[in-house]
Amino acid sequence: MEKIYDRVSFTSSTVPTGFCPGCGHSTTHKLIAEAVEQYNIRDKFLTIYPVGCGGLGLTWINLNCIGAAHGRAGAIATAIKKTNPDNFIMSYQGDGDLASIGMAETIHAANRGESITVIFINNANFGMTGGQMAPTTLLGQKATTAQNGRNIEEHGAPIKMAELISGLDAPKYVARFALHNAKNVMKAKQGINKAFEMQLKNQGYAFIELISMCPTNWKMTPVQCAEYIDNVVLKTFPLGVFKDEI
Amino acid sequence: MNKQFIKGNEAIAESAVRAGCRFFAGYPITPQNEIPEYLSSRLPEVGGKFIQGESEIASVFMVYGVAATGIRAMTSSSGPGLALKSEGISVLAAGKIPSVIVNVTRGGPALGTIEPAQQDYLSSVHSPAPGGFKCFVLAPQNVQEAADFVYRAFDIADKYRAPVIVLADGMIGNMMEVVELPEMRDIEDLPNNDNWRFNKYNDDGSIRVLSTYCPTGAMLMAQNKKMKEMYDTWDKEEQQWDEYMLDDAEYVICAYGSSARIAKSAVKELRAEGIKAGLLRPITLVPFPKYAFEKLNYNKIKEMFCAEMSIPGQFIYDVKYHVLGRSKVLPIQTSGGVILETDIIINEVKANL
């Protein structure tokens, strides 16, 4: 008998990630670790971490990282890649960090087009701080700062970041995947791997949006979150590749 | 011979390059635009990188990221731009990231004016951002010092792993003077930072995490205490000031930056009239040169003055604090872009003989 699937060796086997049960952040950390191992880039890998739930996986994934202030990862990642082109730079952000306070940095980093990998975890709320409305919160979705649900007159529509970024010239690969079942996790893995290969070949900026479960703030079990993603979330945030110039 | 007739902002920029700065990010704001403009073409010449950030906030965070990889990095701004940089400066300080921030001060608050003033004293010296930390602060008084202090700032930053603010003002930034620029440092000669830069694993293979968030109060208190120890070291070892005709002075004027230059002329004129004036000029604002105030002969001094371009006064608080009531300290102030003049200083001294 042969082991055909296992945890990545440099990650922790004894202390799990700090993410809630069923959280897509955890899944993403797993896929990133697998890619780092597959491409053998642990030595040069540098993650720019956000403010938000994102930082809860850093001891499990065991890679060097620089914590950004809220929203600033785009600026930091761009500047580090420009001055340290041999480092592999991944910025990792959630809804508030990338699409709210960090919107300017996100857009301009995408526009400058350095060969960085931008991972955007979209769970349609501000997770860490307890479920406030995010730019990605769905119409009708309740949040702690929109207790009757998001409505378009008062709050505007949810922002579709993958579509927005794909409208710029510099980004070369822009895609949205989901993490709620194995079929979609496999597609997400392919997307992440493609983005990693792009950076290794210095082929330009890649933006990967990942629709994630948030059981705690959606107030559902992880399995219910998976159904919610299938039935509701993907209607607002369609999956697919929005730009591929590789 | 490195003497040049050069504008303050450009001297600051060139001096940074010669100190080994290989990254600058900044945003346009008067009166410091020449710094990013100059560096946008000069840095690529020496293999450095320049980014015009989308905002002052983005710029300071770009400096944070690059400096965290051990590359000498600088940003610059003025008044409202410094307000935007606050968060970044606190992250630089808490993360112990060596960096240089040049504040070419203008009238404030808010948009204020584009003309020179000294209205950033309290913020740059005592509270660059919330959280109770300090930056090392140097206050040049002319273009030569601006060049020299920026050059030194990078070494101080590396020595203490801290952000250093060079508090120039709009006059210094925009004046042209003859300056001897410092020697170009060899990049290979810069201090080695392999033991802390964040794009390198520890020798035992463990990860390096740059985070300014502390999981527990006890951990943060321990960090705060270490910061305080660093400030105490600055206090003991790094105070710097200048004295002019202070030994027998009966009328002592305290001033820093461009105000000190103007005050020196006033002292000369007063002396010519037989009035024993003297000038005490802080050079480091953090650490504040309190030893200078200990040394004064308060028995001889009849009156002290504090000349600054800020209303309400800011620098005067620290002067009074360190004088410890041993003398009155009378304000001589203009503000908002109105420049002090020797006559204003002279008249105020004479009115209090």
Place this chain on the structure above:
Amino acid sequence: MPKIEINKELCKSCGLCVKECPKKIIHIGSTINSKGYNTAMQTDDNKCTGCKLCAIVCPDSAIAVYK
């Protein structure tokens, strides 16, 4: 005979593997790990095909697959 091994300390009882398994042979068991989670377990080795879908969906890399 293919089988899975679940790392009890990494499992958070999220139940995604239970839903994913096409043979329906993974369930939340009664063992409680040090974090207080009832960990998942494979209840019928014989039916495992080694498809890896459980391990793929598991957010916490808690599942190793043998074939």
